[in-house]
Amino acid sequence: MVVLLAELAVLVLLTGLLLYALGVWTARPVTGTGAGSPRLPARRRAELAAAVAQARWxxxxxxxxxxxxxxxxxxxxxxxxxxxxxxERVFDTFPADDPAWEVRFTEAMSGARFRCGYLNAEE
Known part of the structure; x- marks a missing residue:
């Protein structure tokens, strides 16, 4: 009886290990050639390249x-x-507890908007 229970425990353990290995093997990411990162299909790569080309400041x-x-x-x-x-570029910095925070923030954001417009027109 004890031998039968031991055999059953070993069988359950081996089945569990087999199922775990199968799950790990099927869940692994598909890697591209060389870099080890997942490779996108050609259409998705083209969409990504078009999106990056349209990047704005x-x-x-x-x-x-x-x-x-x-x-x-x-x-x-x-x-x-x-x-x-x-x-990402830092345009301006100032203390968060500055008494003139709102004025400095408004001026800095205005300057940043102007600079972004300039950078976007430049490209």
Missing amino acids: APAHDEVDGVTRVLLRRCYTGLDGLPTVLE
């Missing part, structure tokens, strides 16, 4: 460690519909 802002940053971002709409940032 846009003003943005964030706050990091108590400092407000006004940014210039070059982004495009990715294949998933979300914006993807290609390049």
Whole structure:
């Protein structure tokens, strides 16, 4: 009886390992040639290249460690519909607790919008 239970336990263990290995093997990403990253079909690559070619500069802002940053971002709409940032430049920084924060922010964003317009016209 004990031998039968031991054989059954080994059989269940081997079946579990086989199913796990099969799951890992089928869930692995398909890699392209060389780089090891997933390869997109030709149509998706063309769509991505067209989207990157249409990348535009846009003003943005964030706050990091108590400092407000006004940014210039070059982004495009990715294949998933979300914006993807290609390049990010810091246009202006100032303390987030500055008493004249609103004035400085408005002026910096205005300057960033102007610069983005210039960069977009330049391309």
